Amino acid sequence: MASVLLRRKEIGKEPFECRDSQTKIRLLHKISATMEACVAQTCASAATASSPAFLFTQLIKALLVAQCSITSQHDYPVDRTQEILDQNLNFDFIVAGGGSAGSVLANRLTENPDWRVLLVEQGDDPSLASDIPGFQSLLRRTHEDYNYKVEPSKYLCQGMKNRSCSWPAGKALGGSSVINAMIYVRGTKQDFDGWKDQGNDDWGYEDVLPYFLKIENYHPEVVAKHGDKFGTGGPLTLRPYNYSVSGAQDLLLEAAKELGIPVLDMLNTEKNIGFGKAYGALENGVRQNDAKAYLNPIRDRSNLYVMKSARVDSVVIAGKRATGVKVTLKSGRQVELKAQKEVIVSSGTLASPHILMLSGIGPREELERHNIDVVADLPVGKHLQNHLIWMGVYLTFLNKSAQASNSQENIILDKTYEYLLHRKGELSTGSGTDLLGFVNTKDPNAKYPNLQFHFVPVPQNQPMRAVELGKALNFVDDFISEMVQLNSECESIIFGTTLLHPKSEAQLKLKSTYPEDQIEIHTSYLDNQEDIDLMLEGLDIARDLLKTKPFKDLDAKLHRLNIAGCTAYPTDSREYWECNMRHTTATIYHPTGSCKMGPNSKDSVVDNNLRVHGVEGLRVIDASIMPEITSANIHATVLMIAEKGADMIKKEWTVKAEL
Template sequence: MEFDFIIAGGGSAGSVLAARLSEDPAVSVCLVEAGDSARDLLVRAPALVAAMVSGRPPLHNWALHTVPQAGLNGRRGFQPRGRGLGGSSAINAMLYIRGTPADYDGWADAGATGWDWASVRPWFLRAEGNIRGAGPDHGADGPLQVADQRHPRPITRSFIEAAGTCQIAPNDDFNGPVQDGAGLYQVTQFHSGPRKGERCSAAAAYLHPVMGRPNLTVLTRTRALRLVLDGRRATGLVVRGRGGETTLTARREVILSLGAFGSPQLLLLSGIGPEDELRAHGIAPVHVLPGVGLNLQDHLDYTISHSSPRRDVVGLNPRGLMRLLKAGLRWRKTGEGLFASPMAEGAAFLRSTPQEPQPDLQIHFVVGIVDQHMRKLHMADGWSAHICALRPFSRGTVGLTSGNPLAPPRIDPAFLSDPRDLPLLMRAARRLEEIIAAPPLAPWRGRRLYPHNGSDAALEADIRARADTIYHPVGTCRMGQDDLAVTDPALRVRGISGLRVVDASVMPRLIGGNTNAPTIMIAERAAALIRADRA
């Protein structure tokens, strides 16, 4: 089969690209996705994220693992990533955060010319269909519906009050002029129409409505195996689907949108990357590109969880499950209530010291107990408060575990490998403990799940024993202009024509917050860059 554009990966970026490129009826587009269409109730009902994130069973989830992490007592971390149309936007907490203007100005300073805040801002607005309407900070007409939470739990309001007692001012828009403060997350959720209250994944926003276009072919349950290369030009993609292995031919471009783990893996499987990594797995180098798989960055999350004497939170005991059942029935009728909740309802962005030029810590306040990515369940009614350092110094890698394209990638975030990260996360944990101890949370503050004696040594031990990802891996196909950049600022793979990478892997540095909205922005801008190349 032959197409103008072949997109490998139907996640947040791939869904946007397939929809935007196929707007031109003169071009043909093929989207290849390993998972299914992700239209089922698990994806549509926001609260059911809890059933998918654990990967047990792996519902819409690659359920990947890291190599043993020296900084985390040799533990292997868990890395849930979305599998199905919409990718991780189909299994995330729907939190809509862009970061700060300084994040993108920093990208440009690092060599990603044209990705400064002034340049990317219009693409955020183009994507956004915000319930608050159009204005200097928001777009109203984009495909991605962004909603205010309609019925947050009372405990979440008390968390915001508790933050206020700790000199963290309220903030009702973290994507507005100032990110600092505590408040409620906006969420990628349908806020109008027949799907009101459902998750608005990138696929639901962009792709599902246009899958009937005659120039768009979407192949689900189809695995990308390797690129087809004619010298230094990408000409197609070898895939394995229901009918076995086949080759798709691209007249114009192949675009990798497989994420921070999948895109470098496919480049390596195709002979593009560091020579020693390729030869170690019996792959003949086609194009030595030493930066492939380097620069992995992720937010390391530390969690404090408490049981709750009050029952207006989430619990897995019989009474709690009955409340969830009633909430599910209400949601099916009205699109409202607990089942419409992202669960991570409350937010705070704060500075570890007054000298920080912008917020460098983020809190996710969750109205249920989350322990080991929901892999360890607790019967008690309770809640969790999560905190991470937004711009960690540690850098990891993604490589191969095997030359077999069906094997998982080798993921090494190298958490806490830079000595500056642990003291910062410890300061963050102390700040979180201060907020949790504030009077407004007293009615909900029951037993702490993992208590310690309060010493620095005990806190460090607890971080090393329990901290793990908050699901924001980026950077492994970094754009830039130096020798270790994998892609140029137009997202073209350096040294290979007809090939781009469009996903979170191209980010030079982590942004100050959740990474889904920036990934969608990258794809919106990439579609325009691709069209401009054809002009």
Template sequence: MTSPAEFDYIIVGGGSAGAIVANRLSADPKLRVLLLEAGPADRDSDWTVRMPAAMGINFERAKYNYLYNSEPEPYLNGRQVFHPRGKILGGSSSINGMCYTRGNPNDYERWVSEGAAGWSYADVLPYFKRLESFEGGDDLYRGRSGPVKVRNGPLSFSSYNTFLAAGEQAGYPRTADINGPQQEGFGLFDRNTDDGIRASTSWAYLRPVRGRKNLSIITEATADKVLVEEGRARGVAYIQRGLRKEARARREVILSAGAFNSPQILLRSGIGPGEALRKAGIALVHELPGVGRNLQDHLEFYLCWTCPPAASLNPRLTKLSKALIGLRWMLTRKGLGESNHDEAVAFVRSEAALGYPDTEMQFMPFQTATGYVPQPSPAGFSIAICHQRPKSRGQVEIPSADPLAAPHITFNYLSTEFDRQKAITCVRIARNIVAQRAFDGVRGEELRPGPDTTSDEAVLEFCRNTGTSGFHPSGTCRMGPKENAQSVVDSDGRLQGVEGLRVIDASVFPSVTTGNTNVPVMMVAEKLADAILGRKLDPLKAPFAGRLGNVQLSVAKAQPAV
């Protein structure tokens, strides 16, 4: 056997975080960087990856997707919940909905209160700005020259404007920029697209630097374990085309495999809760109780109504119509093919007394039960709604040391009375919006949950039977101080108790952010890449609406109680 290749840094996972870290570290030509990705490269010719409107295709096929399912969820009547995760360069940013949401500024104040020192809004705002190139908004809050192109949706259906008008009629504010100083309110949804093409982290960060001689990218390489010797990470063992291989790291191993796969790799490496490792038949290398714990997600509910054909995408989904949409996109990068069809959003409070929005509503001009695969059907529209600060917590475990075995994922959705009451409130908020006069002439029959579902008990049962993932798993290798037994990494992503090992992805979130999580993952990657290189952008103090403990709202009208 030949000696393993040596690198300064080995990054496991070429997804939303790993692609960014690979770009930033390899910018120093003196550093030799290896990026390992379990999936294939994202070929420029693959329209299913590049076309924004085609996102549903790769949500449901194994070529670029792990296609995970949860264990039977005990509080969802034993249902298993589907969890797509990207297995391709760019990771989930190559298959997701491209909903570009930073989260609420209060999320990062909360992270500090949960033990993540140095992660306040002032600390993270410069990194949000650095990663994006946005065509509008205030220069204090938005970036203009970053790798990721960001655009508003064109509001391609009149029903988007109907939704925005209904929000104002219900007493909610409008916001000019959900990623600016005021997330709260009804407004346009940003999306990461580049002249009609999905702007994944592979497109934005890897494609421009693939010619760097000091950056090696190995695809179709499934990481087995981190090689730990005398308390230090020395390399990675991985499987490629059935062969076991190793690579050695002179400086660090960096896990950027996501909230499911990073804890799996740690557990297979013998790092985690001792009892769980013994059950899986794995020798304990380092006891770390928090690995795989603290799992969080947003549980989403889809309400659907019929509507006139002109207000809906569904009638445009015949084979002929889709072919014409695809042809126009391929020739011009314009038309319905350039949209993710998720162009209007609202962040609102479930209770008027709250100082921050805790509920997200996305308007979709098509009927759907899942939110990502609209089908030819009678014209309709949907509202996807979810509470953003759940108290339910789950875990990721492994059945054995087999690197190809799927993890055991349990979220325990709706396990707390708090979350159950918030689920009921979500349904009532969505119905209240559609009941506004702006929807007169647009609103048809309520299909889901249906007009007979009125009592709290019936609404909760609808939520148990239909609630699905918001695709925002996080928290399984949480940041925090060493004194907290559940902390897995410190505030610079360094593993507690093992030298030369770092985690950079959504698993380090102490708590899930308010909104879609892909952009916070990008920010974490930018910030922790700087930490590795011994750099730091200066904090940027910018006012924002709503402060925990000291409510200061910059909106004209407070939101009504529900």
């Protein structure tokens, strides 16, 4: 209310564009002063929040003190750790991990008022900064990111610091939905029918579609226009991103039309090939993470117990039955908590296998290497798949309208002012990354894609944008310096070719038996020539776009990055681009498959009901169970898996209660 009154008194009818910098600064200071009391009462963490970039410091502070109109810590359930310990409580279900899948499970299982459900999360409530969509890449390597490191490889990440890819993973209630790009894409019919064909009954497209619909809260007009294949009234609000950076999206769409590539007005339809803008998990310029969607509405349910800043170290197993979990609290104290019905591990593709292996569930040779008693010899940590994104292809052109004289401080101030007062502009969205492309380079008449494109516009004379991207990708400093220099000379669109189904896989191994030691990620990506050839076919699409009239009119070029290890190769040669690929290809953090679902224990970890083979009372429900990675961003699929998994649990235990 205070911000509304201030807006009426101070802004009047004068348009935003007419205000000089000093006027904007004075208004931000007044907003800050007006909201100070609210901050003290509802967001104690705001006082300790900081920005990774110096230029953002004061402006982020202004956003923080206006937080009453953005978010509140009271959106999330309270931490009931002390109550649990004092009363020595037992539970019907324990959910290990409060990320995307865990948030869904906590919501759906507590719908039964007779079930006491414990949700254990190593992180805390999502920060205010995470609510601001435009800050997504600034959240890397913060306290909300586990920041997993991949073991160095000679095949990729050669341009990263220490030649190691960084695999982000969200560390907060809501998990990776707190730090991701908010993109909601389901995948294709072929993906889920393929799961079913591998022996996973009830996981075909028609089986999983009702659970996607259950998640979704599209505008009713979407359903009116496109039919009942889109859901309304679900927990997750889905809206269009409302900002386009420098017209880059329109440029790409016009070029696609000229090439005969379909332009899709909606993704998630039966049309899987084409360029189109995704819907995102956001509302009124604010991120809608999964804790906000699934836990906020039930924060007062008496049968929901949440432990925050608590790490699940292992599952307690008696004989061949899971009976509870061992948890290390923030204080360092370890406690054992009991589950009368089931333990559900939902800690994600990297942490769930870690917990299982420390519990004696995993490959015999790996467990025996660390002197861990083998409870179940299963291929935990194997079949790890991920989407790779090549971030070294730049389409560049001169933007004559870019104002070189406009200081970086003024640009940031304008963005912040527009967001704070109107919830619009670049900070209200994913900075233009919602435009996606899906193509099949092998067959122009194919129904399903083999490559996806993520387009990242980098407006001219905005060096902080280049620095932000470079640091998010863990590029070496020399590479970031080149990105900044290029940004002063021209506008760029990073043509992020994404390999949807890599032939190469990764594997997880234990570093030690200490739960605090992160699991080792061993990759072999780009050691397969088919994968390299297919990524290079994506480069051919970029070349074709440059031949279209929209790009020709701008005299756009394919830029050669000065990469130290690639200087010997001729410009635009296959050798140069393959070298470029090995230096600039990274994960788009879609890891899946490390606890693969399948009908037998030789090559899978869980059955089609997500129960761990050979262990009673234990399930895994998260991205790690995917038999094959989907042909799209995986967030929507993770929610679907959790919705379906919760339904399975409820039906099974309802039947048991009736016997």
